[in-house]
Amino acid sequence: MSKEERINTFKTKIELPSVKSIIAIASGKGGVGKSTIASNLASALSKTGVKVALVDADIYGPSIPLMFNVVNQKPQVHESNGKKTIVPIEKYGIKLLSIGFFIDSEQAAIWRGPMASKILVQLFEDTEWGEIDYMIIDLPPGTSDIQLTITQKLELSGAIIVTTPQNVALASVKKAIEMLRQDKIRVPILGIVENMSYFISKEFPNKRFYIYGKGGGDKISKELNIPLIARIPIDREVCETGDAGKPIAMQNQGLISEKFRDLAGLLIENTKKEEV
Numbered sequence: 054m055s056k057e058e059r060i061n062t063f064k065t066k067i068e069l070p071s072v073k074s075i076i077a078i079a080s081g082k083g084g085v086g087k088s089t090i091a092s093n094l095a096s097a098l099s100k101t102g103v104k105v106a107l108v109d110a111d112i113y114g115p116s117i118p119l120m121f122n123v124v125n126q127k128p129q130v131h132e133s134n135g136k137k138t139i140v141p142i143e144k145y146g147i148k149l150l151s152i153g154f155f156i157d158s159e160q161a162a163i164w165r166g167p168m169a170s171k172i173l174v175q176l177f178e179d180t181e182w183g184e185i186d187y188m189i190i191d192l193p194p195g196t197s198d199i200q201l202t203i204t205q206k207l208e209l210s211g212a213i214i215v216t217t218p219q220n221v222a223l224a225s226v227k228k229a230i231e232m233l234r235q236d237k238i239r240v241p242i243l244g245i246v247e248n249m250s251y252f253i254s255k256e257f258p259n260k261r262f263y264i265y266g267k268g269g270g271d272k273i274s275k276e277l278n279i280p281l282i283a284r285i286p287i288d289r290e291v292c293e294t295g296d297a298g299k300p301i302a303m304q305n306q307g308l309i310s311e312k313f314r315d316l317a318g319l320l321i322e323n324t325k326k327e328e329v
């Protein structure tokens with residue numbers, strides 16, 4: 054099947070009437086911090102008092118269950134009139150859904166793209182979301198069937214692109230952006246987040262160390278005319294809090310938590326403008 058044909062097969066939209074804004078977090082390649090940004094943005098949004106859902110669509114490498122310390126939890130399934138519905142797992146006030154709640158990633162690895170997409174669509178449709186202001190979707194890296202399915206079948210308010218400052222990351226980012234800008238997809242790109250931008254040490258709090266190079270996010274922002282909306286420093290605590298199951302943005306203080314608060318604020322402002 055050509056990409057074109059696949060897009061056509063997925064034409065019918067998924068209706069999620071109780072969800073106001075859906076934002077996809079995308080990247081060109083894995084390991085750039087997409088799940089970290091998705092989890093922390095969801096946390097920062099939730100702290101402002103809005104209702105948030107976080108969907109882990111990275112079917113081959115789900116990490117949201119770990120980042121929220123709910124690895125062994127299983128969502129409840131309700132059955133009424135012969136129809137089964139899934140109740141998302143709620144943590145820190147955020148409704149979570151991940152393929153990782155249902156199967157292990159080795160099992161998912163044997164699914165081919167169309168099969169994985171079908172299962173994902175079913176998960177979206179069969180879940181009792183309730184009222185949600187922002188649904189954040191952690192997409193798999195790259196430009197595969199899953200991205201096509203989600204960007205085609207869901208009415209997305211926009212996408213945020215995550216990258217790191219290196220050149221190799223930038224080349225793949227361009228591809229991901231090109232996909233989102235295709236005629237039949239046309240997801241508005243809200244901005245680029247440059248992750249692992251720089252390092253600040255305790256000894257030199259006013260100095261930024263550009264470990265992975267400097268200016269990559271700016272370069273792509275200028276080239277593709279997309280705003281750079283955040284620079285997130287590299288910090289051991291980001292990694293540790295992620296592994297410990299409580300995103301750093303849940304903290305009330307600290308530079309990184311502030312960065313995510315600003316990013317959440319920006320997103321809220323942006324989506325408000327759309328409503329006017």
Ligand SMILES: Nc1ncnc2c1ncn2[C@@H]1O[C@H](COP(=O)(O)OP(=O)(O)O)[C@@H](O)[C@H]1O
Nearest residue numbers: 083084085086087088089286287288291292295
């Ligand atoms: N700003 C950061 N500072 C330190 N570690 C980070 C940062 N962002 C991500 N990481 C770590 O890098 C690894 C990859 O991040 P992850 O969010 O899983 O990437 P992706 O979802 O793009 O594959 C994880 O161990 C994560 O904790």
Ligand SMILES: [Mg+2]
Nearest residue numbers: 087088111116
């Ligand atoms: Mg991930």
